[in-house]
Amino acid sequence: MFATEAAHNAGHVEALGAEAVIDFRTEDIPARVRELTDGRGLDAVVDTIGTDSATANLRLLVHGGGLAAIAGRPDLSAVPPFGMLTDLLELTAEDRLDPMLARGIALEDVPAALVELSGRGVRGKLVHVRD
Template sequence: MGAHAVIDHRTEDVPARATELTGGRGVDTVVDTVGPHSATADLRLLVHCGRLAAVAGRPDLRTVRPFGMAPSVHEIALGAAYTLGDERTRARLAAMLTDLLAMTAQGRLDAMLTRTVALDDVPEALIELSGRHVRGKIVYVRD
């Protein structure tokens, strides 16, 4: 995706590592997959006009001084394309999915599949996923 460096929030001190990697400048882009609290904290890491993509919850923009750092915040809500989007939006999402599947099939993208489960094991897998301690994906495979 063009990242020069990636910081793992589970094993590294994110603010310290970001400061080290950028020589104190700050980062241009953050993709936060943890949650709203983390996304809010990530705002402090951005340079002026930096970008934050929130996958698991929106940051609290009240923590940013109005007309100060001018962050660009993007909410990644793919499901909304089906509930709120029009036909063009759904077609764009389908094209992106097709590209992602092709990249996965070519070995250019790791789907990070942790394990597959049967239908009877789906409730337990959902509980496990809700704890946000699973690295990768648990996928239901129809018998």
């Protein structure tokens, strides 16, 4: 667990269980977090400061990390879109993504298709096609 606090309170915060205390008055918090986590980021952040702080703390989280904002809601538009999804959407829009469709199936054929899929002999995807 890491904490942000003024240097004069660092000892007290460490006694409460913090592995490291980042001096919010003198240190670059994102740079220090990257250093402490070997560039990984944080799994969770509890922000008790306000909207601007909560928004900035979103950038400290790993993908799937969580933020508990006590004093102000973060601006979620500050979070860039997840890169892989953006890339997949671009490939789809450019018709460069092969979905590997084996065949389309009618609704009444879905149970048999599930049995076929369970045998792991299908290459590609079986997709229900609406009439």
